[in-house]
Structure formats: C-alpha cells, structure tokens
Amino acid sequence: KIMTQMNDGHRLFLQSFMSRGILNAKEVKQLFKICCLKYKIPHPENEREAQAPLLEFVRTINNHIEPFHMQIRKGVSEDDGSSSYGLVCTSESTITKLASDYTPSELEFFKKLIEIIVASDNAEVGSTETLNLVSRLENVKKLSKDDAEDLLSRLETNKWIKMTHGKISLATRSLLELDQYILEIYQDDVEKCNICKKLCLKGQTCPSCGTKLHFHCASKLFEKEENPKCPKQGCKKAWPYEIRRTPRKEETIYSRTPEKSQKRKADV
Amino acid sequence: MPRTNKQPDNDRIPSSQVSATQAEKAHSSMDRGEQEKKLHDLVQFLLIMDQKKLPIKKLDINKQVLKEHSKALPVMMKLAEEKLRKIFGIELVSLEDKQKGTYILVNTLDTDVDEQLESDPNLTLTPVDWSDENHAKTGLLMVVLSAIFMNGEVMVDSQLYHMLRKLKVDQDVTHPVFGDVKKQLTVEFVRQGYLEYTRQPNTDPPVFEFRWGFRAKKEITKRNCLDFVSQLYEKNPEEWVSQYQVVVEEEGEEEESSAS
Numbered sequence: 001k002i003m004t005q006m007n008d009g010h011r012l013f014l015q016s017f018m019s020r021g022i023l024n025a026k027e028v029k030q031l032f033k034i035c036c037l038k039y040k041i042p043h044p045e046n047e048r049e050a051q052a053p054l055l056e057f058v059r060t061i062n063n064h065i066e067p068f069h070m071q072i073r074k075g076v077s078e079d080d081g082s083s084s085y086g087l088v089c090t091s092e093s094t095i096t097k098l099a100s101d102y103t104p105s106e107l108e109f110f111k112k113l114i115e116i117i118v119a120s121d122n123a124e125v126g127s128t129e130t131l132n133l134v135s136r137l138e139n140v141k142k143l144s145k146d147d148a149e150d151l152l153s154r155l156e157t158n159k160w161i162k163m164t165h166g167k168i169s170l171a172t173r174s175l176l177e178l179d180q181y182i183l184e185i186y187q188d189d190v191e192k193c194n195i196c197k198k199l200c201l202k203g204q205t206c207p208s209c210g211t212k213l214h215f216h217c218a219s220k221l222f223e224k225e226e227n228p229k230c231p232k233q234g235c236k237k238a239w240p241y242e243i244r245r246t247p248r249k250e251e252t253i254y255s256r257t258p259e260k261s262q263k264r265k266a267d268v
Numbered sequence: 269m270p271r272t273n274k275q276p277d278n279d280r281i282p283s284s285q286v287s288a289t290q291a292e293k294a295h296s297s298m299d300r301g302e303q304e305k306k307l308h309d310l311v312q313f314l315l316i317m318d319q320k321k322l323p324i325k326k327l328d329i330n331k332q333v334l335k336e337h338s339k340a341l342p343v344m345m346k347l348a349e350e351k352l353r354k355i356f357g358i359e360l361v362s363l364e365d366k367q368k369g370t371y372i373l374v375n376t377l378d379t380d381v382d383e384q385l386e387s388d389p390n391l392t393l394t395p396v397d398w399s400d401e402n403h404a405k406t407g408l409l410m411v412v413l414s415a416i417f418m419n420g421e422v423m424v425d426s427q428l429y430h431m432l433r434k435l436k437v438d439q440d441v442t443h444p445v446f447g448d449v450k451k452q453l454t455v456e457f458v459r460q461g462y463l464e465y466t467r468q469p470n471t472d473p474p475v476f477e478f479r480w481g482f483r484a485k486k487e488i489t490k491r492n493c494l495d496f497v498s499q500l501y502e503k504n505p506e507e508w509v510s511q512y513q514v515v516v517e518e519e520g521e522e523e524e525s526s527a528s
Contacts, residue, residue: 011357016395030393
C-alpha cells in the first residue's frame with residue numbers, strides 16, 4: 001500500500017493540532033489554506049473546491065500517525081451541531097492525553113466531574129457542586145477549592161469543558177477524546193443517539209420508550225416533518241419536543257443525511 | 269570499555285555501552301511485529317515526555333518502553349529519530365557533556381506564518397497556539413539570552429538582575445506576569461535547559477554565573493540574538509565585532525556538519 005509522503009505542509013498542520021487539540025470547521029479550513037500558502041502547495045481559491053483536497057490532506061496525515069495511536073477526527077457539538085476536528089488518542093488507555101498536562105489529583109478531579117455530569121439531567125452541573133468535588137478525592141494529593149477553580153479555568157481554556165451561565169458541561173473535545181472511556185465506564189448510565197449511534201449526553205429523550213436523539217440529529221431527521229415521531233421501531237409515538245430548526249449556515253464536509261454519514265466510519 | 273578475549277556475560281554490560289552490532293543483533297532478534305510496536309511506543313513516549321521539557325533519560329526509555337529489548341536502543345533511537353523528523357518535523361537531539369545519555373526534542377519546523385496572515389485579512393489563525401504567559405516568558409528568556417550572549421556568553425547574576433531591574437523586572441518583587449523572577453531564571457529556565465546557573469568557585473558570599481543551556485543552544489541561534497539586539501539598538505549586526513565573529517563561527521560549524 002503506497003502512502004503519500006508527508007511534506008512540511010502536513011507537518012505544520014499536524015503540529016497545529018498537537019498544540020491546539022481541537023479546531024472548529026472554519027479554523028481547519030484556514031489552517032489548511034495557511035499551510036498550503038506557506039509551503040507552496042496548490043490550493044483552490046473556491047472553498048467548496050478545497051474540501052476534497054483538505055480531506056485527502058487529513059487522510060494522509062492520519063495514515064502516518066495511526067501507528068502512534070493518534071487520529072484527527074471529526075466531532076459534533078451537542079449544543080449547536082457545529083463540527084470540530086480534534087486530535088485524539090486512539091489507544092484504549094483512558095485519559096493519557098491529558099496525563100502530561102495535568103497532575104494526578106487534577107485528573108482524578110476531572111474523572112469525578114465526568115461522573116457527576118453523566119449522572120445529571122442535562123449533562124451539566126453547577127459550579128458549587130463541582131467545587132465540592134475536592135472533598136471526594138481519594139488516594140491523591142488534596143486540592144483546595146482555589147486549586148479546583150484554577151483547574152476548571154485551564155480545562156476551559158484547553159477546551160475540555162464549557163462553562164456557561166454557571167453550568168459546566170463537557171465540550172466537544174472531551175466527547176471526541178473520551179467517548180470510548182465514558183461508554184465503557186458508564187455503560188448502564190449513558191445512551192447512544194439512535195440516529196448517529198454515538199454517545200449522547202445532551203439530547204431529547206422519547207418519554208415513551210427512552211430513545212435518545214442529539215438535538216442536531218433530531219433537527220436533521222425531522223427537517224421536513226410536520227408531525228415528528230419517535231424513530232424507534234415499535235414506538236413511533238409523537239415526538240413531544242420543539243425541533244431546533246437551525247439553518248445550515250456553515251458548510252459541513254458532509255452534506256449528506258445522517259444515516260449515510262454513519263457508514264463512513266473510516267473517513268474524517 | 270577495552271575488549272578482552274573473553275567477553276563477559278552480555279547481560280552485565282550496561283546498555284549504554286552496547287556496540288552497534290550488538291544493538292543490531294538485539295533488534296533483529298525481535299520479530300517484525302514487535303519491532304514495529306516498540307518503535308511506535310517509543311515515538312509516543314518521546315513525544316509525551318518532551319512535553320515536560322526535561323531531558324529524556326536512556327534509563328527511562330529502557331525501563332518504560334524497551335524493557336527486555338534495551339540492547340536494541342541505539343537502533344530503535346535511530347528509527348525513532350527518522351519517524352519524528354518525517355512525520356512530525358521534530359528533531360531528536362542526543363545531549364553531550366553533563367547531560368550525556370539523555371535526549372531532547374527540538375522543533376525544526378518553521379511555524380512562523382506572519383507573511384501568510386498579512387497577505388489575507390480573512391486569515392487570522394496562528395497554527396501553534398501560545399498562551400500569553402508563554403509569550404511573556406519567551407520574551408523574558410530572549411532578553412536574558414541576548415544579554416548573556418552580548419556580554420561574552422557568560423554573565424554574573426548581579427549584573428543580570430541589575431539589567432532586568434532597569435526593565436522593571438525585579439528579582440525581589442513579585443512580578444505580575446513572571447511571579448518569582450529569581451525562581452523563573454534559576455529554577456524553571458534551568459530545569460528546561462534554557463539556562464545554566466553555576467556557582468563561581470571560592471566566592472563568599474556566593475556569586476553565580478548564567479550561561480546558555482543545552483536547549484537554548486539547540487533552539488536559538490546566536491544570529492537570532494544578534495539580530496534581535498541589533499534591531500533594538502537600530503544598529504547593524506557587524507558593529508558588534510566580537511559577537512559577530514561568534515555568529516559567523518557558529519554558522520561555519522553548521523555548514524561543516526551539514527556538508528559532512
């Protein structure tokens with residue numbers, strides 16, 4: 001199998017991901033353009049035409065970094081359905097990527113945070129409850145509440161968590177990096193989205209059969225439906241929630257229906 | 269280690285002294301799958317360890333990655349070096365002198381994209397993201413390294429602190445950005461390999477000297493420093509005759525080593 005060799009353009013792109021961890025769709029397109037400009041790689045002017053070369057570019061990088069348990073993968077925000085691309089660690093060992101940036105106590109705290117988020121109603125928790133987690137740390141050096149606040153601030157800066165209106169939830173980067181971990185550790189307590197089959201922490205749940213959908217997956221599914229119904233065979237009850245009809249402002253690399261995008265697991 | 273007719277039991281030879289052919293033998297005794305797995309583990313290990321900015325010890329490499337295949341280290345490091353360069357644009361550097369037996373990773377990729385960002389107002393992303401704190405520390409480091417270089421590659425601590433005080437960075441005052449300035453210079457930057465901090469013998473009260481550390485020597489060229497200072501003073505680099513001489517010598521050495 002002949003692999004396209006990497007050039008400095010690929011390397012800069014990769015280093016950017018190693019530095020930032022995650023980039024949204026707009027940023028990725030900019031990064032691609034910048035790398036092409038700097039290293040004189042032909043780049044189409046038209047954004048639409050740049051999509052295929054970008055995919056190919058990322059595929060080349062992914063081929064080379066795959067043996068090191070690294071991949072650039074697409075993640076979708078559970079809040080607004082926007083796409084991001086993150087560099088993830090694909091080996092089973094849990095939170096190793098974070099391991100070098102955070103102390104054992106901090107990692108323990110983060111794990112506990114995940115625990116309470118999973119247990120919460122809408123995959124979000126309040127700051128008081130979060131800061132109180134310091135008392136639940138076992139077998140590691142203690143953290144003060146000030147330490148915890150500082151940690152939360154760093155976690156937010158590095159895009160692992162979101163803090164809005166006093167509520168803390170997991171950001172896309174965490175979902176990308178830790179979905180396997182969460183599905184494994186919290187098997188019985190978490191659901192997968194019926195449509196995209198990925199971990200679903202925030203979403204809408206059918207009150208009748210418990211089927212869960214991401215807000216954005218529900219949006220796409222019920223786009224043209226006057227009377228949305230639960231997609232589960234054997235249920236099909238009326239879907240009682242307001243459907244978020246978000247206009248497709250940004251071009252996503254996939255402009256296909258969710259069902260089709262499921263099959264393309266190997267792609268970015 | 270002198271060769272004797274009777275070669276002592278191979279297991280007792282510390283792996284750092286294994287000859288090239290012994291390493292090759294150890295490497296080829298591994299099956300292909302294992303070779304690849306160890307290589308990939310090694311590259312990952314080097315990347316993760318480097319984040320701490322401390323030199324990576326051969327001892328740790330053997331203990332945590334190579335284990336029973338420690339003898340293959342020289343071969344594995346060569347292969348890892350190639351992977352790091354070809355895939356990540358990162359150079360694996362083997363340190364000498366006091367740090368012999370350790371490695372650091374140095375970025376050989378030029379990540380400066382100012383030109384590209386200036387060319388198009390729609391482009392606003394800097395590929396490699398630095399925190400404000402990092403930027404500030406780098407600024408401080410650059411000033412310190414330049415001062416040391418311009419002073420003849422060594423500077424006594426009192427001199428350096430005096431200079432910094434003029435820039436409103438006082439080692440006795442907690443700085444809003446750098447915090448404990450003395451600690452930043454004598455502990456942090458030293459630990460990371462940017463500065464060397466040694467005591468002058470027979471001085472009481474003790475006098476210390478600052479020099480460039482191994483990482484500074486690898487990451488920053490003397491020419492960078494001279495250009496930096498020249499811009500600051502709006503002079504030509506050549507006007508600093510002895511420093512310019514050092515720059516030219518350094519570049520001559522580089523040409524020689526890349527030609528060989």
